[in-house]
Amino acid sequence: MNIKDIASLTGLSVATVSRVINNHSSVTKETREKVEKVIKETGYTPNFLGRNLRVSKTHKILVIIPTIGNLFYSEILEAIQEASTNSGFNILIGITNNDTELEKKYMELLTTKQVDGAILFLSRFDKEIMTAWSKKFPIVQCCEYTRGSDVTNVSIDNKQGAYDAVSYLISKGHTKIGAIRGQLYFASEADRTDGYMQALSDNGIERDLKYSYVTEYTMEGGKKGAEALMRLENPPTAIFAYGDTIAIGVIKTLKDMKKIVMNRKDGKRNVAVLGFDDIPLCTLFTPTISTVEQPKYQLGVTAFNLLMEKMNDPDMENKSVVLPHRLIIRQSSEF
Amino acid sequence: MNIKDIASLTGLSVATVSRVINNHSSVTKETREKVEKVIKETGYTPNFLGRNLRVSKTHKILVIIPTIGNLFYSEILEAIQEASTNSGFNILIGITNNDTELEKKYMELLTTKQVDGAILFLSRFDKEIMTAWSKKFPIVQCCEYTRGSDVTNVSIDNKQGAYDAVSYLISKGHTKIGAIRGQLYFASEADRTDGYMQALSDNGIERDLKYSYVTEYTMEGGKKGAEALMRLENPPTAIFAYGDTIAIGVIKTLKDMKKIVMNRKDGKRNVAVLGFDDIPLCTLFTPTISTVEQPKYQLGVTAFNLLMEKMNDPDMENKSVVLPHRLIIRQSSEF
DNA sequence: AATGAAATTGTAATCGTTTACATTTTGTAT
DNA sequence: ATACAAAATGTAAACGATTACAATTTCATT
Numbered sequence: 001m002n003i004k005d006i007a008s009l010t011g012l013s014v015a016t017v018s019r020v021i022n023n024h025s026s027v028t029k030e031t032r033e034k035v036e037k038v039i040k041e042t043g044y045t046p047n048f049l050g051r052n053l054r055v056s057k058t059h060k061i062l063v064i065i066p067t068i069g070n071l072f073y074s075e076i077l078e079a080i081q082e083a084s085t086n087s088g089f090n091i092l093i094g095i096t097n098n099d100t101e102l103e104k105k106y107m108e109l110l111t112t113k114q115v116d117g118a119i120l121f122l123s124r125f126d127k128e129i130m131t132a133w134s135k136k137f138p139i140v141q142c143c144e145y146t147r148g149s150d151v152t153n154v155s156i157d158n159k160q161g162a163y164d165a166v167s168y169l170i171s172k173g174h175t176k177i178g179a180i181r182g183q184l185y186f187a188s189e190a191d192r193t194d195g196y197m198q199a200l201s202d203n204g205i206e207r208d209l210k211y212s213y214v215t216e217y218t219m220e221g222g223k224k225g226a227e228a229l230m231r232l233e234n235p236p237t238a239i240f241a242y243g244d245t246i247a248i249g250v251i252k253t254l255k256d257m258k259k260i261v262m263n264r265k266d267g268k269r270n271v272a273v274l275g276f277d278d279i280p281l282c283t284l285f286t287p288t289i290s291t292v293e294q295p296k297y298q299l300g301v302t303a304f305n306l307l308m309e310k311m312n313d314p315d316m317e318n319k320s321v322v323l324p325h326r327l328i329i330r331q332s333s334e335f
Numbered sequence: 336m337n338i339k340d341i342a343s344l345t346g347l348s349v350a351t352v353s354r355v356i357n358n359h360s361s362v363t364k365e366t367r368e369k370v371e372k373v374i375k376e377t378g379y380t381p382n383f384l385g386r387n388l389r390v391s392k393t394h395k396i397l398v399i400i401p402t403i404g405n406l407f408y409s410e411i412l413e414a415i416q417e418a419s420t421n422s423g424f425n426i427l428i429g430i431t432n433n434d435t436e437l438e439k440k441y442m443e444l445l446t447t448k449q450v451d452g453a454i455l456f457l458s459r460f461d462k463e464i465m466t467a468w469s470k471k472f473p474i475v476q477c478c479e480y481t482r483g484s485d486v487t488n489v490s491i492d493n494k495q496g497a498y499d500a501v502s503y504l505i506s507k508g509h510t511k512i513g514a515i516r517g518q519l520y521f522a523s524e525a526d527r528t529d530g531y532m533q534a535l536s537d538n539g540i541e542r543d544l545k546y547s548y549v550t551e552y553t554m555e556g557g558k559k560g561a562e563a564l565m566r567l568e569n570p571p572t573a574i575f576a577y578g579d580t581i582a583i584g585v586i587k588t589l590k591d592m593k594k595i596v597m598n599r600k601d602g603k604r605n606v607a608v609l610g611f612d613d614i615p616l617c618t619l620f621t622p623t624i625s626t627v628e629q630p631k632y633q634l635g636v637t638a639f640n641l642l643m644e645k646m647n648d649p650d651m652e653n654k655s656v657v658l659p660h661r662l663i664i665r666q667s668s669e670f
Numbered sequence: 671a672a673t674g675a676a677a678t679t680g681t682a683a684t685c686g687t688t689t690a691c692a693t694t695t696t697g698t699a700t
Numbered sequence: 701a702t703a704c705a706a707a708a709t710g711t712a713a714a715c716g717a718t719t720a721c722a723a724t725t726t727c728a729t730t
Binding site: 337338349350353354356358381382384385386388390391486638666 | 685686687688689
């Protein structure tokens with residue numbers, strides 16, 4: 001059952017049938033109704049393989065994302081899905097677990113014309129590669145960017161976010177502030193490290209490299225980090241985690257170690273913890289988790305809208321959109 | 336740059352170029368190398384729109400899923416992604432939030448030939464519709480099934496799982512056992528309810544409808560459920576939550592109400608909580624959460640493999656695969 | 671009724687592949 | 701050298717839509 005069949009059944013040409021399907025104005029009301037009747041009776045639906053080839057469009061976008069097991073990403077992804085569904089686009093998803101080979105493999109969906117554009121949650125490729133890709137395909141980086149590249153992106157000011165967080169901890173009297181971060185897969189991490197260091201130096205605190213721990217962006221990673229930092233002879237009194245998932249692992253570990261005891265006044269054995277992202281769990285955990293909020297929904301929607309712009313006008317100049325973050329103080333950073 | 340260009344550049348016909356690309360054996364080593372050289376030099380990649388139309392295949396599958404904000408689903412989805420990537424398939428994702436219209440809309444990706452098959456995390460359509468779909472397209476239901484339909488599916492024995500859970504609570508001396516479930520969007524819920532009731536009646540306990548609370552499958556839902564159940568004049572001493580996410584909401588609320596106090600011997604103000612799914616958070620929460628484990632990775636992989644079978648042999652008889660579950664006792668159900 | 675512009679419909683090329691079938695080339699046995 | 705089978709390559713028709721362009725119909729104007 002294809003458009004030809006509909007044409008013969010109606011006694012019209014494939015052209016007019018196509019025009020009916022695509023809502024062209026030049027078709028008379030009677031023929032439109034005649035065609036629609038037959039379409040309904042036969043249950044015909046156009047074959048998009050033919051259409052896609054002809055118009056060289058797929059109405060699909062690719063989202064390359066490290067994982068969806070982190071609520072930070074899944075929330076943004078749901079926002080992208082919502083926006084794209086409203087615009088008639090479908091999402092092809094590429095989960096990479098930060099495997100560069102996979103990332104490249106998914107990018108081939110662009111060269112082979114299987115998607116019209118892509119949203120990338122990654123920043124590990126050279127600026128030259130990113131710029132070249134952006135010249136060839138509509139792409140936008142989400143939550144990340146690649147320094148020195150010419151690629152449209154949307155993110156928060158990660159440096160400022162970290163600066164705000166660490167400054168707050170300092171204002172609370174902390175001077176020994178640990179940091180637990182990922183393995184620099186992302187530009188955002190480098191920026192947060194910049195913010196962390198800036199806050200320290202602005203307050204005349206010398207950075208102690210022993211206080212920086214590198215691990216995976218997981219609860220397990222947080223556990224390892226907390227254990228390592230607490231094993232130091234002069235352990236930090238506050239820990240800045242580069243992600244809430246890490247923060248949860250940290251707090252869980254500290255609780256098991258009895259290092260976190262809520263409502264102590266002396267503060268001696270307390271460790272303040274501050275996370276990043278503001279995932280839903282932050283308010284459900286005990287203690288509730290202080291964090292730097294990222295506007296997840298807006299990040300997703302903006303990424304999609306930027307991509308639409310790029311797809312409609314490939315020669316559009318690339319933009320960098322920075323959305324506001326917000327320091328949210330809950331229990332985990334307080335004594 | 337298309338296959339014709341490569342043909343002229345090599346002085347061969349498009350047919351042999353195509354044969355090289357598709358690794359046909361009938362092409363001589365010299366010509367193969369000649370073609371590959373030109374392909375490499377020009378950076379040519381085949382346009383899948385042409386190929387897909389010709390062979391009437393997309394190498395894409397659709398996954399229709401209620402949400403990815405629940406770690407239960409995201410873990411299964413990651414398993415599906417891994418399996419499909421290994422087999423050269425890509426995933427189109429349809430997040431529905433249980434919106435039936437959206438579910439239908441995503442199903443159109445099958446009729447319009449935009450995907451080769453689909454994995455469905457839903458069970459709300461009539462058995463007639465499901466059976467008809469299954470006749471027309473390769474589909475498999477994952478975690479769910481539709482009673483009376485003829486559709487390939489994979490899930491655990493939800494009734495038995497619930498039975499095990501509730502029986503355990505009874506064995507611990509509970510007789511007033513609350514249940515918090517979703518809005519019967521899923522067959523799995525009905526089965527769990529069956530198991531819950533069976534366990535009660537097998538132990539001579541009469542079911543009190545006041546102990547059943549219906550809400551959303553979220554932490555917020557758990558909160559509402561816990562509040563409602565605890566407000567009863569004769570509140571339950573144990574709560575069976577149909578999902579760990581609900582369980583987390585319940586426990587959080589009970590903690591806030593001081594209804595859960597770990598290590599009490601008298602048990603008076605304690606409420607036992609038992610969840611379902613075994614998401615990673617179960618071990619991180621305080622108290623750690625007792626639950627019925629579903630083999631998430633296996634569910635995903637099996638769903639994909641079943642779909643592959645169906646796609647390779649559309650006339651294959653439909654199968655129902657049941658994977659083992661496991662009752663995991665942690666702290667939340669103990670005094 | 672004849673005219674011509676506007677509205678509607680039709681014809682056929684096109685998108686980029688794959689693949690039956692036809693043709694040519696190669697290689698072996700005589 | 702010849703004949704013939706096997707191997708390699710080429711020709712051209714699909715796949716199912718969209719869309720210039722051409723042809724036809726409609727309809728107001730004279």
